Amino acid sequence: MTLAPPDHPLRLLHLEDSELDHELTLAHLRRGGLDVQALRVDCEAEYLRALEQPWDLIVSDYNLPGFSGLVALDLLKAYGRDIPFVLVSGEIGEDTAVEAMRNGASDYLLKNNLARLVPALLHAIEASETRRARERADLELGESKQRLHELAQHLQTSVEMERAAIAREIHDDVGGSLTALKFDLAWIARHSDTPDVLARVNNALETVTLAIEASQRIMHNLRPAILEQGLVAALQWMAARFEKRTGVVCILRTPQARHPLMQHLPAGVPLVAYRTAQEALTNVTKHAQASRVEIDLALAGRVLSLEVSDNGCGLGQDDLAKARSFGIRGLHERARTVSGWVDLSSGPGGTTLILSVPLPESDEAEAAQAAEADDEPITGPDDEDPTHWGEP
């Protein structure tokens, strides 16, 4: 491959004690079609001063009085400058050449083979530009990924806030009006003795009752009020409802609900765990063809984990890459909002999804734990297991 010379004069820093060799090098470069602006330096002080300026390339003699090409290379690295560096020597041993390349030299040449000089320099410049472009692209990609994560997390949080606000409005406005309506209809029913009116009012009462139930259901889906009774209670309710609705056996194991750490879960964690279990169970219904699901909520050290495993058909990498599937992707982002993470494993025996959330040190939880320890043991006399598995 022929490399094109740069479209501007090549800024060359030449570390060379012999003026004659310097001239010879320049002659080779010009003969090779390169327009060069060169500065020759031959000692460490001058070299360091020169490093302040912008250079396209450094060519260095290997042996200099009181200085050496390898030291110059180390200084360049220490200085944090990314400039292609080519070592030239009257005689360079293989070991030295290998060491120089390992230390970041772009290339090395023998002085008696300066015919290779121009292609070697052009190649060094191009390799350095390619590397820099790749580093820039990696950096931009990393920043863009980070922004995407932040956006996804922000969306998760704002969706939850929006849901909570809608649930509140349904509760206050719709729920309040329906209850008032039901109250008035009941009053009319009590004070009317016309059979037609009574029949109509009772119909209306039924409709209002259904509307109240529907609004409660919608409110619950928007914002699970059951979470106010704690994560354990909410999961128990979810598991029971899932089993009843789908016929799939659902076993739930949880730590003791009154465990101090469970009572002082950081804000956001119960909802993240709840939504994770909800999505995992929805996936079991939609995809797994399972007959049994186990949900394990556990505390190990200061890490809360929620494991949902089914005995279904399992999933593959292709399933996770589906363009229009956002459930599991959303769970990863949700977990990040509370500094947690999600692991997914699958095989012929089924699928397991685990949410892990490290719980921060909290004075409140520590104090509660200490008080609890003074008060009564977390495990009762009949229950030696500190995690006291709850009812399925």
Ligand SMILES: Nc1ncnc2c1ncn2[C@@H]1O[C@H](COP(=O)(O)OP(=O)(O)OP(=O)(O)O)[C@@H](O)[C@H]1O
């Ligand atoms: N428990 C499971 N058993 C078998 N396959 C599963 C299970 N969970 C997920 N999958 C597979 O992984 C895919 C991705 O799941 P994911 O929850 O991300 O998306 P989805 O359920 O298809 O859509 P949604 O965005 O509504 O959640 C599913 O389409 C399904 O093929």
Ligand SMILES: [Mg+2]
């Ligand atoms: Mg899903």
